[in-house]
Amino acid sequence: MSFISYLIKGISLGSVYSIIALGYTMVYGIAKMLNFAHGDVIMIGGFVIFTVMSTMGLNPLIAVLIAIVLCTLLGVTIERIAYKPLRQAPSLAVLITAIGVSYFLQNSALLIFGADTKSFTSVIRVPALKLAGGSLTISGETLVTIPLCIIIMIALTIFVKKSKTGRGMVAVSEDREAAVLMGVNVHKTIAITFAIGSALAAVASALMFSAYPSLSSVSGAMPGIKAFVAAVFGGIGSIPGAMVGGILLGVIEILSRAYISSQLADAIVFFVLILVLLVKPTGILGRKIQEKV
Amino acid sequence: MKIKATKQVSSSTRSNFITIGAIILIYFIFQMMIANGAMSNLLKGLLIPLCYYSILAVSLNLTVGILGELSLGHAGFMCIGAFTSAFFSKVTENTITNPWVRFPIAILIGALAAALLGILIGMVVLRLRGDYLAIVTLAFGEIIKNVINVLFIGIDHNGIHFSMKDAAALNLEEGGQTIVNGPRGITGTPKDATFGIAVLLLLLTYVIIINLVNSRSGRAIMAIRDNRIAAESMGIPITKFKILAFTISASLAGVAGVLYSHNISTLIATQKNFGYNMSIMILVFVVLGGIGNLQGSIIAAVVLTLLPEYLRFLQDYRMIIYAIVLIIIMIYNWNPKCIAWRKNHSIQGFLARLLKKEEA
Amino acid sequence: MAMLLVKNLGISFGGLRAVDSFSITIEKGELYGLIGPNGAGKTTTFNLLTGVYKPDTGKMYLDGVDITGMNTIEINKAGIARTFQNIRLFKNLSVLDNVKIGLHNNYRYSTLAGILRLPSYFKTEREMNERAYDILSVFGLDKEANLLSANLPYGKQRKLEIARALATNPKLLLLDEPAAGMNPAETEELMETITLIRKKYDVTILLIEHDMKLVSGICEKIYVLNFGTELANGLPQDVLNNPEVIKAYLGE
Numbered sequence: 001m002s003f004i005s006y007l008i009k010g011i012s013l014g015s016v017y018s019i020i021a022l023g024y025t026m027v028y029g030i031a032k033m034l035n036f037a038h039g040d041v042i043m044i045g046g047f048v049i050f051t052v053m054s055t056m057g058l059n060p061l062i063a064v065l066i067a068i069v070l071c072t073l074l075g076v077t078i079e080r081i082a083y084k085p086l087r088q089a090p091s092l093a094v095l096i097t098a099i100g101v102s103y104f105l106q107n108s109a110l111l112i113f114g115a116d117t118k119s120f121t122s123v124i125r126v127p128a129l130k131l132a133g134g135s136l137t138i139s140g141e142t143l144v145t146i147p148l149c150i151i152i153m154i155a156l157t158i159f160v161k162k163s164k165t166g167r168g169m170v171a172v173s174e175d176r177e178a179a180v181l182m183g184v185n186v187h188k189t190i191a192i193t194f195a196i197g198s199a200l201a202a203v204a205s206a207l208m209f210s211a212y213p214s215l216s217s218v219s220g221a222m223p224g225i226k227a228f229v230a231a232v233f234g235g236i237g238s239i240p241g242a243m244v245g246g247i248l249l250g251v252i253e254i255l256s257r258a259y260i261s262s263q264l265a266d267a268i269v270f271f272v273l274i275l276v277l278l279v280k281p282t283g284i285l286g287r288k289i290q291e292k293v
Numbered sequence: 294m295k296i297k298a299t300k301q302v303s304s305s306t307r308s309n310f311i312t313i314g315a316i317i318l319i320y321f322i323f324q325m326m327i328a329n330g331a332m333s334n335l336l337k338g339l340l341i342p343l344c345y346y347s348i349l350a351v352s353l354n355l356t357v358g359i360l361g362e363l364s365l366g367h368a369g370f371m372c373i374g375a376f377t378s379a380f381f382s383k384v385t386e387n388t389i390t391n392p393w394v395r396f397p398i399a400i401l402i403g404a405l406a407a408a409l410l411g412i413l414i415g416m417v418v419l420r421l422r423g424d425y426l427a428i429v430t431l432a433f434g435e436i437i438k439n440v441i442n443v444l445f446i447g448i449d450h451n452g453i454h455f456s457m458k459d460a461a462a463l464n465l466e467e468g469g470q471t472i473v474n475g476p477r478g479i480t481g482t483p484k485d486a487t488f489g490i491a492v493l494l495l496l497l498t499y500v501i502i503i504n505l506v507n508s509r510s511g512r513a514i515m516a517i518r519d520n521r522i523a524a525e526s527m528g529i530p531i532t533k534f535k536i537l538a539f540t541i542s543a544s545l546a547g548v549a550g551v552l553y554s555h556n557i558s559t560l561i562a563t564q565k566n567f568g569y570n571m572s573i574m575i576l577v578f579v580v581l582g583g584i585g586n587l588q589g590s591i592i593a594a595v596v597l598t599l600l601p602e603y604l605r606f607l608q609d610y611r612m613i614i615y616a617i618v619l620i621i622i623m624i625y626n627w628n629p630k631c632i633a634w635r636k637n638h639s640i641q642g643f644l645a646r647l648l649k650k651e652e653a
Numbered sequence: 654m655a656m657l658l659v660k661n662l663g664i665s666f667g668g669l670r671a672v673d674s675f676s677i678t679i680e681k682g683e684l685y686g687l688i689g690p691n692g693a694g695k696t697t698t699f700n701l702l703t704g705v706y707k708p709d710t711g712k713m714y715l716d717g718v719d720i721t722g723m724n725t726i727e728i729n730k731a732g733i734a735r736t737f738q739n740i741r742l743f744k745n746l747s748v749l750d751n752v753k754i755g756l757h758n759n760y761r762y763s764t765l766a767g768i769l770r771l772p773s774y775f776k777t778e779r780e781m782n783e784r785a786y787d788i789l790s791v792f793g794l795d796k797e798a799n800l801l802s803a804n805l806p807y808g809k810q811r812k813l814e815i816a817r818a819l820a821t822n823p824k825l826l827l828l829d830e831p832a833a834g835m836n837p838a839e840t841e842e843l844m845e846t847i848t849l850i851r852k853k854y855d856v857t858i859l860l861i862e863h864d865m866k867l868v869s870g871i872c873e874k875i876y877v878l879n880f881g882t883e884l885a886n887g888l889p890q891d892v893l894n895n896p897e898v899i900k901a902y903l904g905e
Contacts, residue, residue, distance in 0.1 A: 034424075082620055089627035092363065096580045097623040099573055104616035111609050225431070225569065232428045261457075263476075267439035270432035274417065277429055281421050293522055293696070293705050293737070501768055508767025508774065509757060509781075516743045516754045523741035526703060527821055528729035528758045537764060585745075 005136050006258045007251065012142040012211065014250020015149035019204040020227035021234070021242035022156065023197030029173040029237035030193045033091060036098035037078065039224015040105035041198050045071045045205035046215050047113055050120055060123035068202040075198025076191050084187075102221075109217040122210035141211040148207070152200065153243050160239065165192060173237065226253075226269070233273050235286025244284055249273075309503050312588050313496060320492045335602060341556045344491035345549040346598050348498045350578040350590035352545035355502050357576070358585030359511070360538040361518030362419070363427040366434030367546050368571035372562055373410050374403035374547025375554035376441055376473070379482040382555065383472055384448060386483055396485040400494070400551050407547020410437075411540035419535040434572050441562045446473040478561035479554070486555040494552065495591075498545050502587060505541065514538045581622060654717050656681040656857040657825055662701055662711035663881075671697045672881045675711065679825070679874075684851060685859045686872035686889075690901055694881040695861045696738055699827050702859075703735050704728040716824055730758060732824035736814040736831060738861075744803040748794055751802050751813055752785040755820025760784070785820065791853065792816045792846060808839045812846065819854060828860035832867050840864055844871050869893060877901070 020042060027035045045067045052063040082101050086094045126140035160166035168189050171179035180186055208223060209215055226249060234245025252272050256265040276284065323340065326332040349371060356364045378399040389395040418429050445456040449469025456462040460471045473479055505511045513534045516524040525531060554560045564570050578597055582589030600618075604611045625631050655678045662675040672694045679685050687695050700706045702713065704725040712721045720731050734755075743751050760781045762773040789795040792812045797805060802813060811831055818826055831847075832840045844867055851858065862868050868875060868889070875892040877884040879901045885892045892898060 028424075082624070085624045085628040085630075088629050092357075092580055092584065093623055093627040096577055097620055099577060100616050100619035100623065103619070104613060107612040107616060111613065229428060229432065232425060236424060261443065263443045264439060264457075267436040270436050273432055274429050277421060277425055278417065281425060283425070293700050504768045504770060505764070508764070509753075509760070509762060509777070510764040510767055512746065512750055512754055513757055515746055515750075519743040519745050520741045522705075523737065523743065524754070525725040526729060526735055526737075527754050527817070528726050529754070530726060 002258075005138075006254050008138055008142060010251035010254035011247055012139075012145045012250070013254055014230075014247035015145045016204050016208045016211070016246075017223070017227045017230045017250050018149055018243045018246025019152060019200050019207070020223060021231040021246045022152070022239065023201050024228050025231040025234075025236055025238065025242045026169070026193050026197055028231070030169050031079075031083070031087075031190045032176075033083065033094045034098065034228070035083075035194075035197070036095060036224075037101040037105060038197065038201060039220040039222075039227070040102050040109075041071055041075055041078075041201045041220070042205040042208070042223065043109060043215075043217065043220030044074060044105060045202035046120065046209045046219065047109055047118075048202075049123060049206055049209070050118055050215060051113075053121060053123070060121075060125065064123055064202070064206045067206065068199050071198045071202035071205075072195045075194040075201070079191060079194040084190075106217045106221070113217065115216070118215040120209040120213040120215045122213065123206050124210050139211065141207065145207045145211070148203070149243070152203070153239070156196075157239055165189065169193060222266075229270065229273055232283055233276060235283030238283070238285045238287070241283060241285035248284075308588075309499075312591075313499065316492065316496060316499075316591075320489070323488070339598065339602060340488045341486055341491045341552060343595050343598055344488070344495045345552040345556075346575070346578065346594040347495050347591045348549040348552070349546055349575045350582065350594040351495075351498055351502060351587050352542045352549070353575050354579045354582070354585065354587055354590045355505075355538055355542040355545075357579050358583075358587075359502075359506055359518065360514050360535060360542075362535070362539070363423060364430040364539075364542075365427050365569060365572050365576065366414075366430035366432070366437075367542075367575050368567045368569070369430075369434035369437040370407040370410060370543040370546035371550035371553065371571070372434075372437050372441060372567035374407040374550030375560060375567075376479065376550075376562070377406040377547075378403035378551040379479045379554040379560050380446065380472055382483050382485065383479060383481060392483065392485045395483070396490070396555065399485070399555065400548060403547045403551035403554075404544045405547075407550065408540050408544035410547075411543025412536060414543075415536040415539040419532065419539060431569055431572070434567075434569060438562045438564075438567045441473075441478075441567075442476045444473050445471065445475050447471040476561065478559060480559050482554055482558070482560055484555055484558070486552045491552050494548055498548070499587065499591070501541070501545070506587075510534065510537065577619065581619075654681075655679060655714075656683070656716055657702075657859070658714040659702075660712050662698070662708045662713060664697065664701060664706055664708050664710075670881055672701060672708075672878075674882060675701075675878075676883070677876055677886070679857055679859060681716075681857055682851070682855065683857055684847070684871055684873050685857075686868045686875040687859060687861045687878060688863070688868055688875060689878035689884070693878040695878055696829060697881075698878065699735060699829055699861065702728075702827060703733055729821060729823075732822075733827060734818035734821045734823035734825075735827035736811075736818050736829055738829045738833070740810050740814055742802045742810055742814060742817075744801075746802060747799050748789065748802050748805065748813055749782070749785055749798040751817050752788055752820045753781050755817045756781050756784060759822055788816050788820055791850060808835055811835070812843070815846075815850075819850060819856070823856060825857045825859065828858065828862075830861050830863065832862060832864045835864075837866075840867055843867070847871060865893070 023038050024035060027033060048067040048070050049063045052058055052066050053060060078101055082097050083094060086097055122141060124140045124144050126143050128140050129138040129143060131138065160170060168179065168184040171182060171184050172186055172189050176186060227246065230245035230249040231242050233249060234241030249269060253265055253269050256268040260268060323332065327337065349367065353364065353367045356362055381402050382395060382399045385395055414433050418426055421429060443457050445460050445463055447454045447463040447465045447469055449466040451466060454463040454465060460474055463471060465471065513529050516529060517531055517534055521531060578593040579590055581597065582593030601611055601615055604614060607614060657677065657679040659675060659677045663673045664671055675698055687698065689695055701708050704723050704727065707722055712719065714720065715731050715733060718731060720728055723731065743754060760777050762777045766773045786795050786798065789798055794809060794813060794816060802810065805813060815828060815831060832843050835843060848871060850856065872889055874887060875889050876886045877892055877898050884901060885895045885898050
């Protein structure tokens with residue numbers, strides 16, 4: 001039974017990674033950049049929820065809503081100030097700028113909230129579920145996380161396929177110049193992409209810190225890296241790929257931690273990624289781009 | 294991610310000699326300052342770090358700027374170089390007592406270990422497309438750091454013992470010693486690194502890479518960067534040269550690692566010194582100094598290492614200002630409007646217009 | 654023995670037969686033209702001949718050697734060099750260095766010799782420089798040798814690509830639309846240059862072109878490709894007056 005419980009825990013963690021990975025994969029596909037600061041937006045989201053709940057004592061759901069609003073504003077602002085001026089620049093330059101933004105967010109959080117690790121109070125009020133005569137417990141966090149992840153994926157896929165903005169996003173990701181000629185407002189599209197990604201980051205932070213309650217200025221970095229790995233794993237630019245990559249990564253991480261070694265868990269996760277990419281160099285669901293000679 | 298060089302590598306020998314001369318000059322100036330007690334302790338402690346950060350930046354530029362591949366795991370090679378050399382030095386501390394014999398061997402060991410790792414990783418990684426290559430190098434960097442953290446190596450008169458669990462599992466006999474102590478790393482490495490040796494290694498690194506770039510192999514590597522398909526059609530073996538560049542780059546990072554590990558008393562592998570934090574920091578040096586610009590790498594490494602130290606008076610605001618400065622410099626350098634503004638307001642342009650006015 | 658003997662070469666992409674039953678015999682020193690409407694499969698044929706694509710039918714022989722199935726690097730070593738439809742210069746290298754890349758396989762010294770600046774480095778580099786300037790002067794590019802190749806005007810970039818390919822000392826030179834984007838004066842100059850290099854370097858040439866003045870001006874034989882198959886093959890006066898060929902280009 002404990003294998004099942006680890007598996008479920010892994011799927012739950014993986015769902016969080018998926019939600020974060022969505023932000024990476026959408027921004028990469030549409031704005032053609034690696035938003036290195038994405039993980040730190042999650043950290044900010046976590047701090048917002050924590051502060052709102054502990055100092056204002058508001059209802060957790062309201063705290064999460066406030067976090068979503070603030071993170072969305074943060075994401076769009078960052079895009080406007082730091083990334084938009086560099087849209088014509090080589091992608092490596094934008095990557096470094098994103099790194100600068102990441103440093104900025106981490107150190108601002110350090111300054112405002114201090115260096116000590118905070119203990120996050122879970123926003124989830126759903127009680128844990130006991131199954132199979134008490135031998136299998138599913139935490140309330142997991143009960144919310146997994147279905148929420150599925151809902152988000154479905155909603156996003158519908159949005160991208162059916163809505164005008166969504167289709168515009170796909171157009172920009174495939175051929176930016178052609179999209180402009182078709183009347184797609186590229187500025188608005190990219191801004192919306194960042195908005196969605198950042199909003200999802202806030203949701204992910206609520207779910208993640210509820211399940212893993214230690215919060216500090218560097219708490220967003222590693223999950224950010226792992227989610228980025230998951231996005232590449234599943235095929236960068238692909239929304240279902242983000243889900244597949246995220247879940248797989250979460251499962252591998254938890255199972256490694258449980259059955260092999262806690263310290264080597266991260267190394268094993270990365271190792272599996274490398275193996276996958278050797279077999280399928282564009283990721284699990286990635287598309288092969290044929291180079292024209 | 295396609296990487297474009299910002300400046301054609303200067304094959305002008307004069308400019309390279311000036312750089313080498315400048316480094317030697319600065320070395321002697323610093324030595325005089327130290328002799329006269331005119332150097333702050335802060336700067337004294339930074340002398341060797343400035344050298345190994347420069348070596349790291351220049352060697353990464355070989356991969357990123359000359360070969361044109363984004364590597365986010367450079368610190369992993371530094372890590373291997375640091376640990377293998379430190380292990381050697383610690384173990385032979387009492388048998389090879391002369392540091393002038395022991396340290397050069399340690400340097401060779403570090404360089405070789407990193408080179409071997411470079412070849413292995415290169416064979417795996419270099420056939421992946423840009424972004425995937427970046428992620429896999431990042432992954433490898435993290436793996437190396439993590440594995441070293443669970444490594445226990447001890448020596449007794451029976452030989453070398455390994456374990457991945459803990460020190461006790463080494464089952465060392467009486468008189469045995471744990472050299473690599475898992476997360477506690479290696480303590481007590483002889484501090485054989487000196488400023489002079491560090492500068493020498495920096496000069497060696499610079500000369501090796503400049504000579505490589507201005508040679509047949511260097512041209513082949515840059516051809517692969519600029520247009521792989523055309524290079525193939527010219528009969529250039531792509532994988533061979535990719536691995537060559539990557540390995541040399543890795544080996545030099547290993548040398549930097551040797552300097553690092555022989556300059557501190559406790560060698561541990563953390564996120565900050567051998568994780569992606571370090572790899573990213575070196576990448577920032579390279580991009581800021583100019584992709585493909587080797588002199589720029591050294592200048593950027595020096596400036597960006599000194600800057601946070603000298604901004605210490607700003608206390609807690611130090612890193613935020615650093616981050617803001619970084620963002621501003623990137624935008625100033627790369628935004629088309631800024632580039633145009635700079636062209637119109639450059640000092641050369643101003644002088645030219647002044648001279649034109651005088652003529653008229 | 655023919656320089657290039659191709660029998661029944663073909664390739665499919667998915668369900669599309671891009672090139673079918675391509676057969677041609679090019680004698681040593683000949684200048685052959687490959688023409689056809691857009692999308693006929695001309696560049697695909699070049700890609701087959703240079704190992705970018707592996708054919709699924711047919712065989713090809715270069716100067717008697719079976720080169721079917723070889724990869725690009727091996728085929729270049731066997732003696733085929735090419736230029737590209739969309740210029741593929743090494744943009745960040747100088748004009749001289751672009752040509753020196755072509756000399757890579759014929760002028761060698763080890764990487765170590767380069768790093769340590771051994772005598773073989775100096776000697777071979779001198780030889781490479783001589784040869785490279787030699788080739789560049791044929792194309793009138795020697796004055797721009799140290800210019801960044803990206804800064805050359807378009808017409809000169811095209812010439813540089815040919816110079817670079819020639820530097821590999823090929824037996825067979827494949828030129829993919831060398832006159833694309835050139836004005837009549839430049840085209841005229843190109844025709845003279847091609848005639849000159851045929852004489853000077855004893856090289857066999859197969860070129861793809863849309864510019865009929867160039868094709869009828871210098872090509873000794875012409876192969877017409879349409880929808881991936883042969884439409885006509887032979888002397889210019891026969892091929893260019895062939896009603897089928899005219900129909901394919903101009904429509905009914």
